[in-house]
Amino acid sequence: MRSADFNIRWNCAETTAQETSLEMYRSICRSRFFDQEVIRAVQDRRITYQVYLSIGQETVSAALASALAGFMLFTQHRSHAYYLAFGGSPEKLRDELLGTPSGTSGGRAGSNCLQCHDERLTMFGHHGLIGENVPQAVGAALGSGKEVLCVMGDGAAEEDYIYPSLGFAVTHKLPVLFICDDNDLSILTKTSTRRSWKISDVAKGIGMPAVNITDDPWTILATAQELQSTLPALINVYSCRMHWHVGIGTDGPPEWDRLSLIEQRLSELGLSTLSRQIRREEQAAMEQLWEK
């Protein structure tokens, strides 16, 4: 059953280097405060079209970015946090959302089709069909021989074309880490209404290592590091979307608030002073970014 503690590895926070823990926390704060500024920009009508917020789900990308340096990215529509965590420019993302030529796609793609092709990051954006990035990621790994991170949602995991792609990756031992960023929602419909099976069982059935874990960043980091030596592999991460599928509204509190759980854990590790400083720095930086 999904929960804040599901398959959590409690010892990982202690065994992770303090600077790695703080780097992940910085990344989480950056995404959180970036998207909070996006909310303000929508309220002020500086942004007048659809936004897909990462708020609540930031730990997944933050932990993966610590584990998977240099991976090529294939993500889907909810990707602000992935773009930022893997080294994308906050200025270019802001400009994309404002529709200006200095944005990631010249201001013409918007929130749900982020891409980046520079020396820091190769990231291919969503085109409209959920799950389409799975066959694309597999093809890119085959063609380039490079390591690839492929992120789908729990809704996208139900699209038919992903299964032959997972099978092809297993057969050809392609270096792809598949992530199902599982917020338990496809737009408004919960997973239990849509299906009776788990994507991790499907992956295991075709011979791919696969696990289900909660969105504790230390657990994600350790799991991703371990699975790197047995790619292809799949991790289903239980995360919580805090805003509507699209736009800035909310439907009440999330199932759990990972950010405050992390802050408690950092305090237990004796890192509360440093983490408070990081939080202040990132909040100020994101506010300044959007004031310009």
Ligand SMILES: Cc1ncc(C[n+]2csc(CCOP(=O)(O)OP(=O)(O)O)c2C)c(N)n1
């Ligand atoms: C092939 C296809 N079917 C349906 C849609 C409509 N659609 C857009 S987003 C979405 C839900 C996606 O849910 P999930 O993959 O879990 O991602 P999340 O929004 O939860 O991050 C759907 C059904 C689509 N874009 N493409």
Ligand SMILES: [Mg+2]
């Ligand atoms: Mg979902």
